[in-house]
Amino acid sequence: MKISARNAIEGKVVEVLKGATTAHVRLDIGGSVITASITNEAVDELGLVVGGKAYAVIKASDVMIGV
Numbered sequence: 001m002k003i004s005a006r007n008a009i010e011g012k013v014v015e016v017l018k019g020a021t022t023a024h025v026r027l028d029i030g031g032s033v034i035t036a037s038i039t040n041e042a043v044d045e046l047g048l049v050v051g052g053k054a055y056a057v058i059k060a061s062d063v064m065i066g067v
Contacts, residue, residue, distance in 0.1 A: 008055045009034065013048055027056050 011027030011034065023043045027034045034056045048054060 003057065005057045005059070007058045009058070010053065010055050013050050013052045013054050016043060016048055016050060018043065025054070027054055029056065 009027075009029050011029040013025060014028045014033065015024075015026040017024045018040050021040060022037050023040050025036050025038060025043065025048055027036070036056060046054070
């Protein structure tokens with residue numbers, strides 16, 4: 001698969017928690033963890049399983065940081 005995004009971060013799936021319709025997928029990206037909320041259907045179609053490789057692609061028009 002090729003995409004135009006330049007912010008694709010490779011990681012290892014460390015947890016997949018399915019809910020009624022949405023799953024939370026956690027990726028270890030070298031000591032830090034990114035969590036994504038995606039549909040259960042997407043989890044199944046992508047074959048996401050603990051220990052597998054996946055990419056987080058960040059899509060945001062703004063990033064805000066506060067203290």
